[in-house]
Amino acid sequence: MKPTSAGDRPVSPDAETVTASDVGRELRRLRKAAGETQAETARIIGVTRANLTQWETGKYLPSAHNARQLDDHFRAVNALFTLTETARSPHDHSPPAAGDAGVIDTSRSLLQVFHTVGARLAELLIRDEHGKPLGWRQNLQRKTAPTVLSTAYGISTMQLVGEPYIDLHPLIEGLHQRRSDYGWRGRPEGKWPETTAAVLDALFRADTTLSVDDGLELLEHSLDPFSRTRPYLLATTLQTAVRMRPDAELTDRLIDYLLATRLDFDGDRLWPEKNEAGLVAPEPSVAHTARAVVVLRDVLRNRDDRNDVLEAADEATQWLIDRSHPDDAVAEDLERPRPDGDGTARIIIRHFTSAWVVQALAVAPFLPLPRLNRALGTLWERYDADQGLWAWGSGDLPIWQTLDAVTALRTAALAVAAPPLSPPGTAP
Secondary structure (H helix, E strand, O other): OOOOOHHHOOOOOOOOOOOHHHHHHHHHHHHHHOOOOHHHHHHHHOOOHHHHHHHHOOOOOOOHHHHHHHHHHHOOOOHHHHHHHHHHOOOOOOOOOOOOOOOOOOHHHHHHHHHHHHHHHHHHOEEOOOOOEEEOOOEOOOOOOOOHHHHHHHHHHHHHHOOOOOOOHHHHHHHHHOOEOOEOOOOOOOOOHHHHHHHHHHHHHOOOOOOHHHHHHHHHHOOOHHHHHOHHHHHHHHHHHHHHOOOOHHHHHHHHHHHHOOEEEOOEEEOOOOOOOOOOOOOOOHHHHHHHHHHHHHHHHHOOOOHHHHHHHHHHHHHHHHOOOOOOOEEEEEEEEOOOOOOEEEEEEEEOHHHHHHHHHHOOOOOOHHHHHHHHHHHHHOEEOOOOEEOOOOOOOEHHHHHHHHHHHHHHHHHOOOOOOOOOOOOO
């Protein structure tokens, strides 16, 4: 009798760790057992084939709504929904055994923090006079209008915390309606690739009807020569491109551009804030180097044909591990030419350094636990327990900072059983 392969066996939701790849494997098993192609299943469920491919490969998780539809279609009795929600939420680890003094089960309190994040963002959602959701503000404390970028960040955060706190579909439709020839524009007007990348990432997390080809085209149209001098813009754009199509021609070009922005600092090739002519005494940036490492590890998880990417990620990771200075947050001045040639557009970008260091270290081939714990400690210093969100040093509540924190904590939760994931002062 032919032995049963791992791919033929159902994935158990009771496993110690359930990942997006496990969800994808179970979805693929059910589809093949039903004798359907990806195109057939996608048509029946009402999504694009690209959506289904991304779920099956573990790049994204289906929404709760689509997971239930898939369960109904395959008569899987909530199997996919349960797996998806288990993968989407931080995992509860086994409680410490008797005698394990000092070992704290932190995952439960982390789950509570994530529930608080979802509930608070639901409260802070801006609606019109008829109750229609419009989006979120960039700074959640100020009385300003919601923006495309901050709404994209909010959608992504809600997808990460997992619970269906609100219906995201009106917000997703609103993002589609604000699309332009250059993707999505920030404030002030102009080409802002980071905005287009964030919107595309949010849409593909939330099961957009947009095709991957259209998404990549919009991403490419959002780029300009200035983008090639800024590691932040390149890393942000590349991360979305990798998630959409790792082997796309645009993905390869963005990899090359990002590697080209490194500078040599005493024998280490690292990322500064910018790489353009006329720089005087540039310094390596922890925030930009960590962000680059995170996206390069994304590349390596999806393909094995770029040894230059592996070498760059390993070299930069070791530098991050060896760093003894605090992972302080930093601000970056982005001043770029306007598309119409009429002067420049300027915006200040702030980077939550410790969140990116946590992500970079958590995906390292060998987990540097003491260094990871130190970065996590810095990350928690910016958590405002009263607000249930993360705050900048000024007391502002930028929505992107909470997104970065939640992303980092989820990454760390998957990497190690008991790092200091709960906020300071949390009882075991």
